[in-house]
Amino acid sequence: MAINISNAFVTLFDAEVKQAYQGSAQLRESVRLRSGQSSNTVKFPKIGKGVATARIPQTDVTPLNVTYSQVTATMSDYNAAEYSDIFHQAKVNFDERRELVEVVSKAIARRQDQLIIDALNNSSTSLTVAKTVVTSGSAAASNLNVGKMIEAKKLLDAGNVPSEDRYMVIHANNVAGLLADERAISNDFAVKALLNGEVSAMLGFRIIVVGDRSEGGLPLSTNDRTVFAFHKSAMGMAEGMGIKTEINYVPEKTSFLVNSMFSAGAVAIDDEGIVKITCDES
DSSP states (O other): OOSSOOHHHHHHHHHHHHHHHHHHOSSGGGSEEEOSOOSSEEEEEEEOOOOOOOOOTTSOOOOOOOOEEEEEEEOEEEEEEEEEEHHHHTTOSSOHHHHHHHHHHHHHHHHHHHHHHHHHHTSOOOTTTTOEESOSSGGGSSOSOHHHHHHHHHHHHHTTOOSSSEEEEEEHHHHHHHHTOGGGSSHHHHHHHHHHOOOOEETTEEEEEEOOOTTOOSOEETTEEEEEEEEGGGEEEEEEEEEEEEEEEEGGGTEEEEEEEEEEEEEESOGGGEEEEEEEOO
16 A cells, blocks of 8 residues: 555545534534634623613613623644554455544544533523522432423523524433423324434424533533533634644554544533533433
């Protein structure tokens, strides 16, 4: 096998990684995305609320005095690299390029998902608006159910969070909790939930299910799992460098080093659009 790899091959591999990544990244489309940023930090603006006042003839208008603030997403750099041994390539009976595309793209997708999950978990829930659902006491001693989802919906509704573009990211174990709730498997919902074991949408939430992940996944403390309901505009992700793939020959290892890299950061923009839900998975 030739040691030199053509630019066409590298371009092909890079395109395949990006295509596979876009098919496996679960949370990227659920947040506000700023791509192509040139600095190490990106600021997302946050504009407060105003109250209209009655007009009094021949007097100055009263300004809303809307507060303006911003939150900052800090970029972090990541690699997803693997060696491809030229001797192994002659011996294996599978398409190693295709396998490497899958491994690299899924590693990138999981890492970007984790950036968003960590930002959700680091959001500051306000006690005045009670953005945390049953985190202590006997009420927390249950898995995800319709009651907890209704409570999350109520909290978002009370905060005037738009009803469209709402998401809920849960663990695979929490799907079992929903399927055990008769309210979730009744009528039309029962067909897809019971026959296919899928829960994709409910109560205005698009539900994203993730499993155990080496990157950390959804926070778990003993048996208590934290899952999140949120609005797209409440979360932001900035990409300093999109996915880029390099393939270089390393003589010392008689292997090609396939390295995909990216730089990104995520941050909670508006805590009122995020609800944390505690689920007991025991």
